[in-house]
Amino acid sequence: MTNANLKSYHLKSKSPLYNKMLHLCQKAAKSNANVLLIGESGSGKEVAAHCLHYKSNRSEKPFVSINCTSYTQSLLESELFGYEAGAFTGATKTKKGKIETSNTGTLFLDEIGDLSLLTQVKLLRTIEQKKIQRLGSNKELDVDFRLISATNIDVSNAIKENRFREDFFYRISTIVIKVPALRERKEDLKDLTDYMIAKSQREHQIEITGIEPRVKNFLIEYDYPGNIRELKNIVDRMVVLSENGIITEDGLPIMHSIKSSTTRQNKYAFKELLHYKDFKEQSEKAYFKWVLDQFNGNVNKTAEAIQMSSRQLFNKINQYGLK
Ligand SMILES: Nc1ncnc2c1ncn2[C@@H]1O[C@H](COP(=O)(O)OP(=O)(O)OP(=O)(O)O)[C@@H](O)[C@H]1O
Numbered sequence: 001m002t003n004a005n006l007k008s009y010h011l012k013s014k015s016p017l018y019n020k021m022l023h024l025c026q027k028a029a030k031s032n033a034n035v036l037l038i039g040e041s042g043s044g045k046e047v048a049a050h051c052l053h054y055k056s057n058r059s060e061k062p063f064v065s066i067n068c069t070s071y072t073q074s075l076l077e078s079e080l081f082g083y084e085a086g087a088f089t090g091a092t093k094t095k096k097g098k099i100e101t102s103n104t105g106t107l108f109l110d111e112i113g114d115l116s117l118l119t120q121v122k123l124l125r126t127i128e129q130k131k132i133q134r135l136g137s138n139k140e141l142d143v144d145f146r147l148i149s150a151t152n153i154d155v156s157n158a159i160k161e162n163r164f165r166e167d168f169f170y171r172i173s174t175i176v177i178k179v180p181a182l183r184e185r186k187e188d189l190k191d192l193t194d195y196m197i198a199k200s201q202r203e204h205q206i207e208i209t210g211i212e213p214r215v216k217n218f219l220i221e222y223d224y225p226g227n228i229r230e231l232k233n234i235v236d237r238m239v240v241l242s243e244n245g246i247i248t249e250d251g252l253p254i255m256h257s258i259k260s261s262t263t264r265q266n267k268y269a270f271k272e273l274l275h276y277k278d279f280k281e282q283s284e285k286a287y288f289k290w291v292l293d294q295f296n297g298n299v300n301k302t303a304e305a306i307q308m309s310s311r312q313l314f315n316k317i318n319q320y321g322l323k
């Protein structure tokens, strides 16, 4: 795929799985069909949404994205549908909503797994009729948008548990596209890593001339639960912590180092003699800081990934002053 707006991504792939996904995006882009993107956190769903938009005949029109987890239900609805002056306390001026601003273009509903059932009902009507009413108005406005949604939750499970409406799901998912996890396309790791290193060098104005072989091995063998986002974070850290242009093990996150140290000398885990209690606390703090980083500080996602309750994770965050 080539397009000026997609230039900031690395879309050349050696992976049949990723290429199949790109091909599907290209095909779907030409239609007006509603597309649901599914895939793990950090795998590139937003990137796929950009592909869909910039390969469509709406590419010159607005791409309007809204993250459905970032708002309370009432705020989300006013963001989506807009409001008239006086619709509620604080609504001093009339404001267009995201759906209205996406008119003639693409509307990207990100993280739809968190939509309340009520908002799903309201959106379902909008999607079916392509009409909206701003909050506080009884005038219907026509809107023409192409819908792309994304989620990393298991929607069929959410439907079973009555957290997600089946009719809404069918409406938004005319075409479902799965973005593969990074560990499912290891063929691309080398190129992606090189690409990320080049990008990071430019960003941090650091010249890299080599990588220690052990680090290379680690990068190829690692599983990347946080997918491309995690790879990007690791590479950034390694570039910043490089020594005289060489990427060394020192740039690897502490948990990786400790993990690998069991098979080598314990260079990192036991740099100095610590009391067990202090060691445990320091490692735990580093661990939570690192996992939270992998999920952009999102507590719910992190908790799910490490199989811990959000409440327990909150306690740890408070305990270690991580926010
Ligand atoms: N093909 C790619 N080329 C370059 N960078 C990429 C590519 N795919 C993903 N990325 C980068 O990886 C990060 C995660 O991608 P993105 O935000 O699209 O993931 P996501 O699936 O939407 O994640 P989340 O579920 O957390 O919202 C971003 O910084 C993005 O720029």
Ligand SMILES: [Mg+2]
Pocket (backbone or CB within 6 Å): 045, 046, 110, 150
């Ligand atoms: Mg996303």
